[in-house]
Amino acid sequence: MSTITDGTSRFVGETFGRGAVVLAVVTVQAVAFATAVAVDQPTLYAVFALGSAAALVAASGGGWRGVAAATVGTLVLWGVLSTVGSLWMLVLAPVLLTLAVGLGSEGSEWTGVAAATLSTVLLVALGVPLALFFVRQDPALVAEKATNPEVHQMLVLSVYAPLLAALAALVCGVPLAYLLREGFPGQALVESLVDLPLVVPHSVAGLIVLFGFGRGAAFSDIRVLGTLVGMVIALTFVSAPFAVNAAREAFETVDSRLEFAARAHGASRFSSFVRVTLPLAARGILTGGVMAWARAVSEFGAVAVVAYTVQNYVSPLTLEETSAQHAPVYIFNTYTSQGLPESGAVATLLLLLSAGIFLLVRWAAYDDGGIL
Amino acid sequence: MTSDSLDVDVRARFTAEGTEPFTVDAELSVREGETLVVLGPSGSGKTLLLETVAGFHAHEGHISHRGRDLTGTPPEKRGFGFVFQDYALFPHLTVRENVAFGSRYHDDTTDPDELLAELGVSDLADRTPKTLSGGEQQRVALARSLAIHPEALLLDEPLSALDVPTRQTLRADLVDLLDGVTSLYVTHNRTTARALADRIAVMHDGQLVQVGTPEEVFESPVSPFVARFTGANVLSESALSAVGDGEAEMVAIRPEHVVLDPATADFEAAVERVVREDATFRVSLSVGNGVGETTLDAFSDDPPAVGDTVGVRLPSRRVTRFTTT
Structure with a gap:
């Protein structure tokens, strides 16, 4: 089993091995994306990507309490999103989280979560259109x-x-x-x-x-x-x-x-x-x-x-x-x-x-x- | 100068970004089969001198070996081996390939496995350098240099990156390995210099300030700098009014020559500190003359306690006097 010292999934990486973790994460993301597309709600997947990134990092730094907090935070975000219905909430949430971490105590375990969610906004912007491009093509x-x-x-x-x-x-x-x-x-x-x-x-x-x-x-x-x-x-x-x-x-x-x-x-x-x-x-x-x-x-x-x-x-x-x-x-x-x-x-x-x-x-x- | 020697007479000016220009001006001659150690502090220019001899820097003056003028010769045609402080093994090659690196450029070479066995690292032949300890890497680097039967060996602080036990073992081995090999060896470590040198050249600010046998350099330093750098006490004469004749400005004496003996004492001094050094103790004494205080180190197998006052004698034949600084 490899020990990884870099990045987000140190905790899970040490427990399950690096390759297995990457494979699991990719599979979960693919299933979530397919589900969101199937119900014709691609926005849901963006929320899921954000929440799962937060949860992964929280699990590596803050244990299961962090995962719970990240999950609750994402559900709240989803609630606000479905009410306000704006894509900008998706960007605003990580920015607010980052600001909160920045203004809060030094070396908080949430620094990683803030960085991960902010990065995920970019990854979603790069990856989701590409994925949607593929699924929306006519196979014939x-x-x-x-x-x-x-x-x-x-x-x-x-x-x-x-x-x-x-x-x-x-x-x-x-x-x-x-x-x-x-x-x-x-x-x-x-x-x-x-x-x-x-x-x-x-x-x-x-x-x-x-x-x-x-x-x-x-x-x-x-x-x-x-x-x-x-x-x-x-x-x-x-x-x-x-x-x-x-x-x-x-x-x-x-x-x-x-x-x-x-x-x-x-x-x-x-x-x-x-x-x-x-x-x-x-x-x-x-x-x-x-x-x-x-x-x-x-x-x-x-x-x-x-x-x-x-x-x-x-x-x-x-x-x-x-x-x-x-x-x-x-x-x-x-x-x-x-x-x-x-x-x-x-x-x-x-x-x-x-x-x-x-x-x-x-x-x-x-x-x-x-x-x- | 015999025609067999490696004769160096170079002047070179070095400029690196963000630093003051630095000039090396040195003349020395390494006799056939001799180990000449260039001893100097960091920044004295000894590595630049060695690299200049190897052919890596432009310079004025001349370098010749066995009567062959090497001044304009590129590094690969000089017939030298070079051993680096940081080993500089090729990371993409195995240990055996590293040792065999120069074989295609030289007619007369030693089989890598034979050399690795001689250096006690034959079991490492198929490994890559990054899996080796520092001491092992330096043995491989030595093998790489010796494999091409260098006409002279240039060594740049090969022991200074090693931990103390490894350094001591390899230093002992180097005494045998360098026996009969014309070597120019650069170091800041006086213990290494004394152990390996047939002659020592002390370098300071780009100049050679004293060249002689280890005995001459350690026992008869030509300047307070050489005395201090070779580990002697250097004091102003006024601090030692009890033994001074008033003519010298500075005096030097090695700690091992300071005698702590009340019966024959020239003067008394207070014990400031006692530090264990291998089998003996270094005793730091505070010597006062009413004007100021200065520290004098001595060695003692049976040291006094800190705070004691002891009688001190400085045998006059062991004292070097400097009239100008």
Whole structure:
């Protein structure tokens, strides 16, 4: 049985084991959500999430009296909610609780409860719409889209092109990250340039790519408008900062004395980088790559400008020339031309695919077991 | 200077963010097979000196070993081994892989398992460094450095992060391990210095202030700083009017040379404190001359009680006098 020292469920974690607790909590939340949806009262689930978070933390800090208090508090909140009928009560309650804790005695056991309920407001805002999005899709329509060849091509392109962009960002970004860690004159200027895509509106980023690589520009022999090359360049432009910054942070966590030690025992600078620095930073670099990939998958603006429809590229699956659209563009296109249900069904497929790949990479990258 | 020695004559200026610039200016020569200990307090620049010798810092002047000029040579081509205070083992490699790290860069190496056995840690070969105790990690780090048959070994306070029993054991082992190995050993610990050194170089504010055998440095310090740092009593002569000749400003005497004997006493002093130190006692005496009071430490196996007045003799041949400070 593992002993956990971090976070909310120390008490329950020590009694039942960490994995079991996570599984139990997820199951209970899923059942509660399904029930709330079944009776067509999703708001009830939000109240339940708040109350169960409070109860969990109260159980770990204050024992069963805390759980009782959290439960009573939530029931009162539910009563007020059903009377006043306002979503704002859901936000107001944790805020009031936090204020009460803040103004009350120092080190109160309710500090954790206040933090948990306030955090749950954010988690509810992030998670509940996503869950509702999934349950409100039409399964038949999703199944129909899942068998549509056009959607297949779109999904393949939406994984493939961001993968190329992430690789490009890593291949050139990792050496840059290493140099940034080492430090050099004019570094601040280079750092600003690297971070620039983060603040440039992405449609503008698309224009920048067109002006830089399009007709009459520096690399005018490359066709970017409506091509896979153009799409990858645009995606690299917007996702490179994630790869560079993550890799740099990873390099900064590598103790320079280890590189000293490698050099002192015969390794050249390059050999020391390959045998010591890179393996120790690998996990951070991989995280940066995944973040760059994820950022590229979700990119709309730059792709819409540069390659609204990617024409005549060789699909990595069929090895045949084909044309397709990047998922965000395709989904937006479906939304404007066919409406919300159709675009929702396509978006569901993209979300499932992204989540699957994301979890796979996390599972592969973290040998300590897990995604839970 | 023989051509076999490791000759160092460097001047280097170091600037780190938020600190005053620091200058190291040192000239020393480590003879073939000798252990030279650089002894100095924290911040004296001894680690910077060692890292400069290893090739990690730009400097003026020259470094050469066995007649080969190493001044512009990168660290990996200098043929040295380096042992760090915080071990600096590669966390992603096993103990055996750590020890074998340098083997692909050197023709003449020792088998890792053989070295680990010699250092008494052969059972750890397949473990990773983070599962090892400090003493075990430092043994592995030593094995890593010795495996490449270094032409000289550079050691940066390898014992100072260890607890006292581990330190004593490893120090005793180092006496054998460093025998015949040209070593430059940096420490702030005078006990370690005295135990391991063939010669000691005392460093202060980036400069070497005295170089000599342990005997010379401990018994004949060249300055009040060296005397104090090697554990001697340093007093102003005026505080010791009973034994002074009035010519020196400061005098130094090691506690073990202070004689507590009423029969031959030069003067009397009050016992302020008695502290057990291993097999003996450190007796702190308050010496007054009517102007001010100063403390004088002595060792005694049969200590007087606190508050007693005892007769004290300072054998004149054991007293070092400093005329300028």
